Amino acid sequence: MPQHYPFSAVLGCEADALDDMGLALVLTTITPEIGGVLVRGEKGTAKSTTVRALAAVLPPVEVYAADRFSIDPDDPAATSPDGPFAGDAEVHTRAVRLVELPVGATEDRVLGSLHLERALSHGKVEYEPGLLARAHRGILYVDEVNLLHDHLVDLLLDAAAMGQVTVERDGVSVEHAARFVLIGTMNPEEGELRPQLLDRFGLTVEVAAPREPSLRAEVVRRRMAYDGDPAAFTERYRDLDRSLTERIESARERAVKVRLTDVALLKIAEVCAAFEVDGLRADVVTARTAVAHAAWAGRDEVTRKDIRRAALLSLPHRRRRNPFDAPGLDEDLLDQVLGDDELPPEPPEGRAPDEPTRPPATDDGAEGGLPDDADDGSDSPVGESDPSRDPDDPDAELPRPGPAPAPAPEQGPGSVVGAAAAYRPRLLTVQGLGEGAAGRRSRALARTGRRVGATRGDSGSLHLVETLLAAAGQQPARGRTSGRVDVRAEDLRVAVREGREANLVLFCVDASGSMAARRRMTQVKTAVLSLLMDAYRRRDKVGLITFRGQDAELVLPPTHSVEIAAARLEELPAGGRTPLAAGLLEAVKVLHRERLRDPRLRPLLVVVTDGRATDGADAVARSMRAAEHVAGLRITTVVIDSEVGPLRLGLAVRLAEVLSAEHLPVAEVSAEALTGAVRSHTALNLFGQGVA
Structure with a gap:
């Protein structure tokens, strides 16, 4: 049997000094009802290594030898499609399974399907269990969970929450238990998980590589020792792993006896209310996590320290209202709500507990409170979520913008113009059937x-x-x-x-001084920001090219990561000359690259400019030659004309003719009109791009 990297050998996973990731994994195995863990972090931070090592330190389970669904022989209420089992049925003990779900798995592979051999050879309809059945009483691990299709993520989280799976298909009706610890890992640079799905994970932590040279050296030292002799390295940590297994088993037994007093429960509710989380899932998860943490620490009653550590793991990813909000938790506010004193004792029986008290006010009227001591788990993980919208409705209303901001002053060369509040754009889809990557926008063969x-x-x-x-x-x-x-x-x-399917929307934006002077960048940025929010939910790819001064720049390569996109958009400067030809040629390069990466991804090029190329004596002629080059790619293009004033040169109109693109006048270059143009042209023009 191949040796797995020992859990205790992972830096930060020592039993007495667990970091956020190690603690979250341990707590959710003590109390699986917490709802699993999502681990977010950059590549190369031992996410997968730690998760795979976790199964080896969990206490073994007893199962019936003839049961494919791994029910607990000691649970009289447990039923299996392979049962019932007689009292003398053979029982054996095995290690906890770690079931890995591939990103490309089909629904049949996850839920189970007909046994094809028996169906075809013998005409018998028999159910073949899927991955969820195999993961019962074990760990279901999804690496790169953010790349898993939304309907599969919904399915997994529903199964984890309900503890059972019902399969109705092709004449088969099967119901079986599916209680497992769901663990997902992801790199945010490769795209975000939908906020509604993020909220369904009980705990979320963010990991990063250590910055201290001594710690980095220790990680490399251990890894090289393991690669050199896996058996010897594993043996070196066997006792530590065994003691961790015993402590987890003890914590499981203690967890059912831990007292969650009314005082503690009210404090949890006060914390969740203070952070304005939606719904009651946060309260339930925080309470369960606090109980598990108390059991892990060997306590019989939930304390302030347990609530604090639980909140740091369960609340950060539930605070966000849209994908662009900064993740994290305000620990100062948490300490203020919790207060400096330990929780008061339970009031006498028959007497209602006092109302939760607010932290004392300071001289300036602000709520006071001292930070907790250093050893109670003050490290704060970060994550994000938005549970406020229906997870099954991609068209759910986005947050409405507030009052329009005051007009910005005239911008000079190189100045940055901000975007207004994003809004919900119209949805128009591509007509016909495409064959692009899975998304939530256009009809496609999938x-x-x-x-x-x-x-x-x-x-x-x-x-x-x-x-x-x-x-x-x-x-x-x-x-x-x-x-x-x-x-x-x-x-x-x-x-x-x-x-x-998803689509690629590539913006080629004029960021020159003429755009800034006419305050068009605010509208353009707002439209792109709104489109990014919509693309985030519908799995589109969005790219952004700007041209100003003497050159063009790909400031946002086509991506699904809306956080990076929003940051680049916010920092976008405006000013200088208008190198229109450079912008178009840069778009050609990007579209060539994307076509090689995925020929099925159908693009839409949106050029936002007044058409006044000013980067040389022959700037207009070079721009038209570049436009002819773009037209030769047969890319559907929209030209948004920002030219205003009594004297109009009509260069954007001419540009649209050369590009074989539709021309939209300046009156339609509002944020709503620009996004509407993108949607309408996605629907009307992309159908002719080779979809049979």
Whole structure:
């Protein structure tokens, strides 16, 4: 059996000095009802290594030898589709399973499906368990969970919350237990998890590589020792892992006896209310985490320290209202709400506890409070979430902007113009069926979604009924008149499914002085910001090119990461000359690159300019030649004309003609009109780009 890196050897996972990640993983294994852990962090921070090592330190489980669903023999209420089992049924002890869910897994692989061999060979309809059944009473690990399709993430989180799975398909109706510890890891640079899904994870932590040279050297030292002799390295930490297993087992037994007093429960409610989290899931998760932490620390009653540490793990990712809000938790506010004193004792029976008291006010009227002591877990993880909108409704209303900001003063060269509040843009979709990457915008042929037909093939989701029908018509020619159906490779039919695809919207924005002087950058930035929010929910890719001065710059490579996009957009300066040709040629490079990466991703180029190329004597001629080059790519393009005033040169109109693009006058270059233009042209023009 291959040796896994020991859990205790991971820096920060020593039993008496657990960091946020180690503690969150341990607590959710003590009390799986917490709801799992999402670990966010940059690449190379031992996220996957730590999770895979966790299973080895968990206490083993007892299962029936003939049970594929791993129910607990000691639980009289547990039922299995393979049961019932007699009192003398064979029971054996095995290690906890770590089941890894690939990002490209299908719904059938996750939930289970028909046993094809028995169905085709014997005509019997029999259920084949999926990954959720295999993960029961174990760990379900999803690496890069942010890249998993939304409907699969919904499915996993629903199963984790309900503790069971119901499968209804193709004449099969099965219900089985699915209680597991769900752990997801992700790199935020590769795209964010939807806020509604983020809220469903009980705990969220963020990890980063240590900055101290001595700690980094120690990590490398341990890793090289492990690679040199895995068996010897694992043996060196065996006793530490064994003691950790015993402590987890002891904490599980103690957790059911830990007292969560009314005073502690009211304090948890006060903390959640102070941070304005939506719903009551935060209160429930914080309470469960505080109980698990008390059990881990060997206490019989929840204390202030337990509540503080639980809040730091369960609340940061629930504070956000939209994807661009900064993550994190204000620890000063947390300490103010908790106060400096330990929780008061439980009031006598029959007497209601006092109302939770607010922290004392300081001289300036602000609430006071001293920070907790250094050893009570003051390290704060960060994450993000927005539980305020329906997770099943991608068209849910976005936050409405407040009053319009006052007009900005005239901007000089190189100055930065801010965006107004983002708003909810209109949704228009691409007509017809595309074949792009899975998203939430346009209709497309996809691996997931509703079944709309079948086609011949041997890759994809097998369409059993159509396969049997195709084979049935060939039975006389194959000498079959009765008995088993003779199914051959040419009879196989796979399901054709209709789902949704994502699109690429590439902005090429004039950031010259003329744009800034006319205060157009605010509208443009607001439109892009709104589109980013919508793209975040619908899995679009968005890129941003700006041209000013003497050159063009790709300030935002096509990405799904809205946090990076918002930051780049906010820092976008305006001023200088207008190198329009450079902007168009840079767009050509980006679109060429994206087409090589994914030929199925259908792009829309949005050029925002007044058309006044001013970077040389032949600037206009060079711009038109560059436009001809773009037109040769057959890229659907929209030109937003920002030219104003009584004397108009009409260069943007001419540019649109060369690009074979639609021209939109300046009256439509408001934030709402610009985003509407993107949506409408996605719907009207992209259909002619090769979708059959």
